[in-house]
Amino acid sequence: MLMVAGAALALAGGALLVLRRRLLLVTVEGESMEPTYAAGDRLIVxxxxxxxxxxxxxxxxxxxxxxxxxxxxxLVKRAVALPGDPVPGGIPVPDRRVPAGRLVVLGDNADRSADSRGRGFIPATDVVGVLLRQLAPPA
Known part of the structure; x- marks a missing residue:
């Protein structure tokens, strides 16, 4: 019985390690994604x-x-154009299509977001992950 409990504990520990490599908890900072997400919101990525x-x-x-x-x-942003997509208006880049290995991101709050409107194409190497879900605010 003790061996079964030890094996279950080892399996649970291994599962936690895998989840930590695949998932990330991110806390939103700033106003760039308002009204969708506000400062302090927690996201599972x-x-x-x-x-x-x-x-x-x-x-x-x-x-x-x-x-x-x-x-x-x-940074938390919204992907609005992927490689091969037409470049949305207002993005100051010379290309008409998003090049390979790049994307265009925008904050939901255009007035308070440092995004592709100021940075142009974002390199694929900057991508950390995608939102899975928002956690409920603490009670």
């Missing part, structure tokens, strides 16, 4: 690459290299 991102999905990105230390290390 599935780690993925650009191949796992769908148009319209909420994505988590690594902050760009050289970002001020006061900026959050992760």
């Amino acid at each position: 599935r780690r993925t690459t650009l191949a796992g991102v769908r148009r319209g999905a909420v994505v988590v990105l690594a902050a760009p290299a050289g970002a001020p230390a006061t900026d959050p290390p992760l």
